[in-house]
Amino acid sequence: MSTIVLLLITGLGLGALYFLVASGLSLIYGLMGVLNFAHGSFLTLGAFAGWEVARRLGADSWGIFGLALVVGAAVGAAFAALTELLLVRRLYERHIEQVLVTVGLALATVALFEGTWGSDPEFIEGPAWLRSTTDVAGAPIPNDRFLAIGAAVLVLVGIVLFLRYTRFGLIIRAGVENRAMVTALGIDVRKAFTLVFAVGGAAAGLGGVLASQYFGYVSPHLGAHLLIFAFIVTVIGGLGSLTGAAVAAVLVAVLQQFANYYWGVGDLVVVLLLALVLLVRPSGLLGRSA
Amino acid sequence: MTEPILRVRNLRATVAGQQVVEDVTFDVPATGVTAVLGRNGVGKTSTLKALLGLYDRTGEVTLAGERIDRLSTDRIVRRGVGYVPEDREVFAGLTVAENLRLAERDASPRRELVADLFPDLVKRSAQRAGTLSGGQQQMVSLARALLNDNRLLLVDEPTKGLAPKIVTEVATALAEAAASAPVLLVEQNLEVISRLATTVVVIDAGRVVHTGDAAELLDDPDRIQRLLGVHTSENAA
Ligand SMILES: Nc1ncnc2c1ncn2[C@@H]1O[C@H](COP(=O)(O)OP(=O)(O)O)[C@@H](O)[C@H]1O
Numbered sequence: 001m002s003t004i005v006l007l008l009i010t011g012l013g014l015g016a017l018y019f020l021v022a023s024g025l026s027l028i029y030g031l032m033g034v035l036n037f038a039h040g041s042f043l044t045l046g047a048f049a050g051w052e053v054a055r056r057l058g059a060d061s062w063g064i065f066g067l068a069l070v071v072g073a074a075v076g077a078a079f080a081a082l083t084e085l086l087l088v089r090r091l092y093e094r095h096i097e098q099v100l101v102t103v104g105l106a107l108a109t110v111a112l113f114e115g116t117w118g119s120d121p122e123f124i125e126g127p128a129w130l131r132s133t134t135d136v137a138g139a140p141i142p143n144d145r146f147l148a149i150g151a152a153v154l155v156l157v158g159i160v161l162f163l164r165y166t167r168f169g170l171i172i173r174a175g176v177e178n179r180a181m182v183t184a185l186g187i188d189v190r191k192a193f194t195l196v197f198a199v200g201g202a203a204a205g206l207g208g209v210l211a212s213q214y215f216g217y218v219s220p221h222l223g224a225h226l227l228i229f230a231f232i233v234t235v236i237g238g239l240g241s242l243t244g245a246a247v248a249a250v251l252v253a254v255l256q257q258f259a260n261y262y263w264g265v266g267d268l269v270v271v272l273l274l275a276l277v278l279l280v281r282p283s284g285l286l287g288r289s290a
Numbered sequence: 291m292t293e294p295i296l297r298v299r300n301l302r303a304t305v306a307g308q309q310v311v312e313d314v315t316f317d318v319p320a321t322g323v324t325a326v327l328g329r330n331g332v333g334k335t336s337t338l339k340a341l342l343g344l345y346d347r348t349g350e351v352t353l354a355g356e357r358i359d360r361l362s363t364d365r366i367v368r369r370g371v372g373y374v375p376e377d378r379e380v381f382a383g384l385t386v387a388e389n390l391r392l393a394e395r396d397a398s399p400r401r402e403l404v405a406d407l408f409p410d411l412v413k414r415s416a417q418r419a420g421t422l423s424g425g426q427q428q429m430v431s432l433a434r435a436l437l438n439d440n441r442l443l444l445v446d447e448p449t450k451g452l453a454p455k456i457v458t459e460v461a462t463a464l465a466e467a468a469a470s471a472p473v474l475l476v477e478q479n480l481e482v483i484s485r486l487a488t489t490v491v492v493i494d495a496g497r498v499v500h501t502g503d504a505a506e507l508l509d510d511p512d513r514i515q516r517l518l519g520v521h522t523s524e525n526a527a
């Protein structure tokens with residue numbers, strides 16, 4: 001029983017990290033049709049930014065950890081917004097070129113991160129509470145799991161409220177359905193593009209700081225690793241569907257944890273799940289068909 | 291004769307590498323309804339989309355004296371062009387109220403006018419547009435354009451697929467709209483055209499093959515037969 005609880009909550013924590021990456025991927029794809037392979041780099045840079053804050057100002061205080069989260073999110077948002085303005089925008093509607101440029105950016109930035117911070121993982125510290133555990137039904141749960149879950153829930157609620165109650169949110173929801181018609185109502189939809197990149201980058205940057213707590217280290221390859229699973233989550237959830245991404249993130253991560261623990265085949269099970277969904281429901285769990 | 295609101299010269303458009311508008315030249319007078327006629331697939335919709343910059347285009351398009359053929363779609367629309375697309379293109383996942391709110395460009399949108407024209411929409415403001423009937427969706431689509439003060443309305447087959455009673459309602463709304471702004475109207479229903487149109491432009495194979503007075507053309511069944519392949523005695527659709 002306690003093993004199951006541990007696997008479940010650890011899975012939820014991992015799912016939270018997947019969601020923080022997948023939410024941005026899904027919004028960006030939904031609105032602009034861009035598969036953003038540079039999204040992992042937003043996360044990695046956010047993670048290093050948070051790590052630098054902790055390293056310089058002291059790792060064990062909650063205040064500084066909070067600051068690290070904010071800086072990680074801000075750096076992720078800025079990096080993402082610049083990526084949209086300087087690279088993706090120029091390739092509007094040219095999807096192959098967009099993929100190439102984001103893949104190129106991902107490769108180049110990983111090399112840059114290695115040059116700056118070295119290619120070995122840097123072990124991180126944080127507030128003492130995050131390093132200890134809390135008992136849930138007899139299972140000792142590492143506290144960073146709760147933090148990741150809480151943060152992902154807040155991000156989900158925040159994005160949902162933003163989409164539902166702001167004018168930009170309205171433009172984004174309409175644009176996901178029919179971008180041409182949004183411009184035909186006199187709206188410059190490109191502003192929404194930059195904003196969606198920034199929001200996605202902020203979630204990824206925040207995810208970077210939390211992921212480094214979850215895994216216990218920060219490395220130039222942190223983002224690329226999570227990106228693979230976030231893409232799978234996005235496809236399973238349905239490209240462009242935020243709720244789909246949330247549901248699929250939990251499903252994929254929990255399944256992965258259980259399969260890893262009992263049979264050591266977590267990644268294989270995820271790929272099989274992906275294949276199954278593509279066969280049975282090619283548009284994803286909550287994706288729109290056509 | 292006053293200056294036309296829209297001057298179109300040698301408009302060509304391509305989509306997916308295919309030329310869909312060959313060479314279109316016509317004027318839209320500053321008042322009244324100009325009907326665009328032509329068989330299915332001759333390029334009427336593509337002409338409207340090219341005017342709006344939704345399709346890649348070349349040629350000269352002048353709105354109230356200003357060249358708009360290099361502007362982006364959103365800029366053209368903000369110059370005062372309302373667009374009611376073929377097949378309505380309402381945002382199915384958004385509510386009626388959200389569809390309308392999204393369309394509001396002006397500081398003081400004409401919400402009362404729209405509420406008067408389409409009282410049904412007020413009742414259904416919280417309903418998702420995707421769950422509306424075709425006629426109701428057409429009203430949302432028209433309302434989106436009529437909310438703003440436009441210098442020109444581009445309306446594409448607003449009565450397509452609608453029941454006769456709804457066709458009358460839509461025609462009434464269009465007549466009302468035409469009182470405040472000139473309309474370029476693609477329409478197949480000859481009764482609607484005879485009720486609304488003052489001028490006609492006939493397109494065939496991506497080119498203009500006839501322009502002139504609407505009543506004159508409607509009085510000439512042979513010519514209609516030749517240009518459009520329809521008989522006036524049958525209700526053309
Ligand atoms: N988005 C598109 N993709 C491919 N072909 C198109 C597209 N839009 C229009 N066409 C083609 O252009 C021609 C003119 O179409 P259209 O302008 O819709 O005609 P109409 O409105 O007069 O019925 C047709 O042959 C149609 O198949």
Ligand SMILES: [Mg+2]
Nearest residue numbers: 334335336376
């Ligand atoms: Mg058409």
